[in-house]
Amino acid sequence: MPPVESIVEPVCESVLDCVGNTPVVALRRLFPDPDVEVIAKLELLNPGGSMKDRCARHIVESGLSEGSIAPGSRLIESSSGNFGIALAIAARIYDLRFTCVVDPKTTRANVAILRGLGANVEIVTERDHAGGYLHSRIRRVQELLAITPGATWVNQYANERNWQAYYHGTGAELSEQLVHAPDYLFAPVSTTGCILGCSRRLRERFPDLRVVAVDAAGSVIFGAPAGPRELPGIGSSRVPELCRPEEIDEVVHVDDVDSALGCRELLIAEGIFAGGSTGAVVAAIARSLPRLPAPCRIVAIFPDRGDRYLDLVYDDDWLTAARLRRDAAGR
Numbered sequence: 001m002p003p004v005e006s007i008v009e010p011v012c013e014s015v016l017d018c019v020g021n022t023p024v025v026a027l028r029r030l031f032p033d034p035d036v037e038v039i040a041k042l043e044l045l046n047p048g049g050s051m052k053d054r055c056a057r058h059i060v061e062s063g064l065s066e067g068s069i070a071p072g073s074r075l076i077e078s079s080s081g082n083f084g085i086a087l088a089i090a091a092r093i094y095d096l097r098f099t100c101v102v103d104p105k106t107t108r109a110n111v112a113i114l115r116g117l118g119a120n121v122e123i124v125t126e127r128d129h130a131g132g133y134l135h136s137r138i139r140r141v142q143e144l145l146a147i148t149p150g151a152t153w154v155n156q157y158a159n160e161r162n163w164q165a166y167y168h169g170t171g172a173e174l175s176e177q178l179v180h181a182p183d184y185l186f187a188p189v190s191t192t193g194c195i196l197g198c199s200r201r202l203r204e205r206f207p208d209l210r211v212v213a214v215d216a217a218g219s220v221i222f223g224a225p226a227g228p229r230e231l232p233g234i235g236s237s238r239v240p241e242l243c244r245p246e247e248i249d250e251v252v253h254v255d256d257v258d259s260a261l262g263c264r265e266l267l268i269a270e271g272i273f274a275g276g277s278t279g280a281v282v283a284a285i286a287r288s289l290p291r292l293p294a295p296c297r298i299v300a301i302f303p304d305r306g307d308r309y310l311d312l313v314y315d316d317d318w319l320t321a322a323r324l325r326r327d328a329a330g331r
Contacts (some may be wrong), residue, residue, distance in 0.1 A: 013330040014093045014327075016061075019053045020169050022297075024177050030079035030269040030282070038285060040180070044274055044305035048086045050233075051194055051303040053169065056086030058165035059154060060094060069152050074099060076144050077154040078137035080190075080232035081110035082304055087154065088117035099148075099215050101140045103133030105232050109308040131226060132237040155192045158220060158241035166197025174202060174299060181206040184292070186285055187250075187301040188214045188219055188234050188277040192243045194301060199247060204300075210249045213278075214284040217255035222248070230256050230274035230322065233304060233310060256322045259283060260313035263306060275304030276313050 012018050019107060021044050027038040043051035050128050063069030077087055084100035091098035099120040102111065106123075114121050122144070123194040126136035145151055160260050185202060187195040192213075199211045216235025218227030226237055254262075256276075263279030265286075266272050274282075282298050 015047045016053075016057050016090060016093050019048075021173065022046060022170075023236070024174070025270075025272075027270055027300075030153045030266060030325060031285070031289070033289070033294075035296070036289060036292075037295075037297045038300060039178070039298065040272075040300045040302045041170060041177075042272070043170060043301060043303050044272075044278065047306070048082075050090050050275070050307045051080035051085065051092065051166075051301065052086040053089070054169040055156065055159075055165040055193055056083060056090045057069045058161060058162045058169070059156075060087070060090040060096070061150070064094060064248075069096070070150060072096065072148055074148055074151040075154055076148065076151050076314045077101070077143055077156065078108075078134070078141050079156075081114075081308065082233055083156055085113050085117070088114055088119040089104050090131065091119070092117055099144060099151075101137045103137055105133065105230060106309060107232065107308050110133050110309070111231075113308075118267055128237065131228065138158055148239070156193065157236075157238070159193075162193030163197035163200070163242060166194045169197075170194065170301065171187045171198040171201025174198065175205045176301065178206075180297065182209060182299040183192050183229070183296045184210050184298045185211055185301075186212045186214055186281050186288075186298060188217075188281055190234055190236050190277075191240045192221065193240075194289040194303065196244060196247060198301065211247065212284065212288065213248045213251045213253055214257075215253050216280065217253045219253070220261065222251045224253060228325070230325075232282075233308075234259075234277040234280055235274065238268055252288060254280040254283045254287075257319065257325060257326050258287075262286070262317050263309070263313045267306070274302055275306050277304050278306075279303040279313060299316040 027239045046053040076099045078101045101122045124136045216229045217236030218229035259276050260281040264280035
């Protein structure tokens with residue numbers, strides 16, 4: 001009898017093993033100028049729907065490995081949606097309990113997914129001194145920690161494993177996928193973990209890379225005045241502890257209307273169904289191109305997919321209201 005070959009089937013042990021190895025795609029239909037090449041890293045194709053799958057997996061697995069997260073314990077985190085969903089998936093896989101503190105701007109779809117994954121969802125309704133909800137969410141996190149023995153606050157805004165997840169994940173993949181040096185990296189910011197992790201890794205191979213942060217209009221991360229904003233997942237009403245402005249070459253602020261239009265233009269031109277943060281990146285690139293030297297090569301991070309934004313950027317009534325708000329504010 002001939003020997004039986006040992007065949008290893010490419011079957012993942014869990015959905016977390018499907019995180020990463022996302023493709024890059026050229027956006028030649030959306031940006032047809034022959035002197036411009038825009039390449040998008042489709043983080044929206046991670047199984048949980050966003051780039052946040054990477055840091056959730058890295059934080060949970062590293063914490064369980066070195067003991068800062070106890071088996072069977074409860075994780076507590078403030079999230080506008082995507083990171084909460086990613087943590088809820090990781091908690092399911094590793095038999096952890098999870099409480100996610102959200103606010104009224106969190107989409108109904110995100111709340112439904114969180115609850116479907118077994119997370120305990122706490123919704124704060126009191127606005128903070130900055131006019132948003134982030135400080136109120138964090139205050140509720142602190143209250144929950146005080147009454148929940150053995151609970152762990154993930155704290156994505158200060159957790160060094162946040163940027164490390166992108167350094168070893170998205171950034172490492174891009175450094176292998178890109179043969180020719182990009183001139184610019186455009187990435188959205190909220191905790192700044194993604195942009196810092198990616199840029200630190202890419203600059204090891206491409207030291208002349210210029211890094212452009214795409215922030216929400218009304219966000220205070222880089223010193224701009226606080227203002228109203230409706231889209232979750234981008235911007236912040238506080239400066240993250242991780243933030244290192246000296247590593248960012250330029251900041252482009254994008255409002256809700258232009259983010260929504262960016263989503264719609266991307267869908268029509270490229271068939272990519274993306275969320276609000278991705279639309280902001282598209283809008284920032286389109287706004288920046290006229291003043292960038294030609295030829296130029298841009299790599300962009302597309303962080304989230306569009307199904308959780310159907311009631312927002314893809315809803316005509318919502319876009320009309322957003323335009324009216326912008327006109328009333330004189331922007």
